Amino acid sequence: MTATPRLEISHIAKSFGGQKVVDDVSLSVMPGQVTCLLGPSGCGKSTTLRMIAGVESPDAGQIHVDGQLICGDGRDVPPESRSIGLMFQDFALFPHLSVAQNVAFGLKLDRRAARARVEELLGKVGMGRHIDRFPHELSGGEQQRVALARALAPRPKVMLMDEPFSGLDDRLRDDIRDETLDVLKAEGTAVLLVTHEPGEAMRMADEIALMRDGRIVQRGAPYNIYNTPVDRKAAAFFSDIN
Ligand code: ADP
Numbered sequence: 001m002t003a004t005p006r007l008e009i010s011h012i013a014k015s016f017g018g019q020k021v022v023d024d025v026s027l028s029v030m031p032g033q034v035t036c037l038l039g040p041s042g043c044g045k046s047t048t049l050r051m052i053a054g055v056e057s058p059d060a061g062q063i064h065v066d067g068q069l070i071c072g073d074g075r076d077v078p079p080e081s082r083s084i085g086l087m088f089q090d091f092a093l094f095p096h097l098s099v100a101q102n103v104a105f106g107l108k109l110d111r112r113a114a115r116a117r118v119e120e121l122l123g124k125v126g127m128g129r130h131i132d133r134f135p136h137e138l139s140g141g142e143q144q145r146v147a148l149a150r151a152l153a154p155r156p157k158v159m160l161m162d163e164p165f166s167g168l169d170d171r172l173r174d175d176i177r178d179e180t181l182d183v184l185k186a187e188g189t190a191v192l193l194v195t196h197e198p199g200e201a202m203r204m205a206d207e208i209a210l211m212r213d214g215r216i217v218q219r220g221a222p223y224n225i226y227n228t229p230v231d232r233k234a235a236a237f238f239s240d241i242n
């Protein structure tokens with residue numbers, strides 16, 4: 001018996017003004033796994049994520065979560081009902097809400113259960129002591145940790161992350177990447193992580209989907225892709241790994 005992917009995208013496509021920016025993209029993420037959508041700027045990564053999140057409609061294809069059709073064949077489940085969490089670089093915290101209020105925002109739990117979930121998650125991301133602070137009182141890395149807790153609070157089945165670490169300075173970035181992975185793995189969330197940095201994909205992914213000009217050109221385990229690039233362009237892309 002093969003397990004059902006947590007997230008499965010089949011043959012999705014999107015054009016803007018006659019230009020195909022996502023062209024027949026298929027990929028999947030298993031529970032507790034990280035799939036990296038890796039490719040240069042402008043290749044269609046964010047558009048792909050926006051279609052999965054439900055804020056952009058695909059022209060073709062299907063999207064399934066846990067085997068349930070959420071988009072395609074005339075079906076279009078609204079974003080808030082897709083059980084998908086989002087973490088984007090510019091996905092800011094609400095400035096007028098405390099850390100606790102930010103994490104509790106949108107939780108459909110009674111006050112005590114919400115508080116327990118907020119404390120549990122802030123503990124996991126190492127922010128338990130800052131529960132009553134406000135976003136402007138936190139460093140960039142601390143804000144990122146709170147954003148992670150907020151995205152995980154409603155227990156999404158899938159987490160979509162679009163270059164979530166690119167605003168952080170180098171020293172902090174490695175730590176936050178590792179901590180984020182630990183928390184996501186402990187929660188069992190399936191992660192689709194978008195990045196243009198091969199080093200980040202190598203570090204974080206269980207599987208890499210290499211994208212170019214709107215298409216997936218290669219899929220596989222990080223070291224297979226690194227050691228056996230599909231063509232010269234892929235080899236060159238991996239050669240300036242940092
Ligand atoms: P990436 O995230 O890989 O950098 P994007 O998905 O953001 O790439 O963009 C892919 C291409 O689609 C780019 O050429 C971009 O300019 C174009 N694009 C994205 N969104 C829109 C839009 N709403 N209208 C027109 N063109 C768009």
Ligand code: MG
Nearest residue numbers: 045046047162
């Ligand atoms: Mg992008």
